[in-house]
Amino acid sequence: MSQFLSFRKVSLANNGICLYESKHLPGAVVTPHYHDIYQILYILNGDGTITLQGHAYDVSSDQMVLIAPHSLHAVYARTRMTVLVLAFGDFLEQLSGSEALFAHAFGTSKYHMVDSMSATELRDSFRKILYEQSRNDDFSDLAIRGHLLQVLLILARSWESQRFRDSNEHRAELLRDYIEAHYFHHLSAENLAARLKITPRHMNAIFTERFHLTPIQYLTDVRVKHAKELLIGTDKDIISICFEVGFETISTFYRAFKKKVGMSPQQFRKSQS
Numbered sequence: 186m187s188q189f190l191s192f193r194k195v196s197l198a199n200n201g202i203c204l205y206e207s208k209h210l211p212g213a214v215v216t217p218h219y220h221d222i223y224q225i226l227y228i229l230n231g232d233g234t235i236t237l238q239g240h241a242y243d244v245s246s247d248q249m250v251l252i253a254p255h256s257l258h259a260v261y262a263r264t265r266m267t268v269l270v271l272a273f274g275d276f277l278e279q280l281s282g283s284e285a286l287f288a289h290a291f292g293t294s295k296y297h298m299v300d301s302m303s304a305t306e307l308r309d310s311f312r313k314i315l316y317e318q319s320r321n322d323d324f325s326d327l328a329i330r331g332h333l334l335q336v337l338l339i340l341a342r343s344w345e346s347q348r349f350r351d352s353n354e355h356r357a358e359l360l361r362d363y364i365e366a367h368y369f370h371h372l373s374a375e376n377l378a379a380r381l382k383i384t385p386r387h388m389n390a391i392f393t394e395r396f397h398l399t400p401i402q403y404l405t406d407v408r409v410k411h412a413k414e415l416l417i418g419t420d421k422d423i424i425s426i427c428f429e430v431g432f433e434t435i436s437t438f439y440r441a442f443k444k445k446v447g448m449s450p451q452q453f454r455k456s457q458s
Contacts, residue, residue: 200326201274209262217259224252231266242296247304256294290341357395368407369431
């Protein structure tokens with residue numbers, strides 16, 4: 186009976202596909218359940234945890250999970266979280282030559298940290314599906330199926346590429362992309378390493394081998410780079426810039442900036458005027 190109660194029906198359009206937005210308030214919980222269709226959950230913003238077949242994964246922007254039919258999953262939102270849900274049936278099995286691809290790439294549920302290039306392509310395809318859903322003319326069903334196929338190809342190639350690339354190099358590049366997108370957050374070696382599910386020592390080793398800096402050194406460089414842009418392009422106070430780019434104290438900001446640039450923030454601003 187509990188297995189029956191955990192099933193949730195998702196209504197699909199006549200074309201067997203539906204893309205919709207799911208919003209979760211901080212602390213919201215979607216209890217364990219399963220569907221009889223496929224779902225791709227793509228995190229637009231916010232962060233939380235998705236439990237998939239008993240494994241918990243921390244998720245944030247541009248990360249996603251593929252949920253195969255009958256896979257038990259749950260969602261917990263730490264912050265306000267917006268998720269795009271792409272739900273679809275087995276329509277690919279009707280396409281000639283697609284059965285092997287479908288079974289190989291999408292036969293099991295999985296978590297995926299999407300690289301920046303794939304994320305851009307995915308967002309573009311999602312926008313096109315949303316547009317066609319709203320347009321709803323005689324060609325929309327065909328267009329939506331084409332855009333869904335494009336989403337699946339992007340993901341399949343991304344997964345295949347990830348399998349054959351050096352895993353340490355891939356981890357380092359994912360971490361670099363994460364730092365560049367979240368530099369203004371409070372980041373430490375411990376929580377960065379936790380995202381990759383490795384120790385800080387291992388993280389430092391693989392990142393330094395790839396970029397010749399530790400992740401924290403790279404984070405400082407990114408923050409200083411953005412501080413320089415704000416010093417040149419705005420008249421914001423130094424302390425506001427310090428806060429905006431993620432430094433915890435003004436003294437830490439001054440030390441990092443002078444070490445990198447060779448002068449204080451005020452001196453740098455004057456030299457650019």
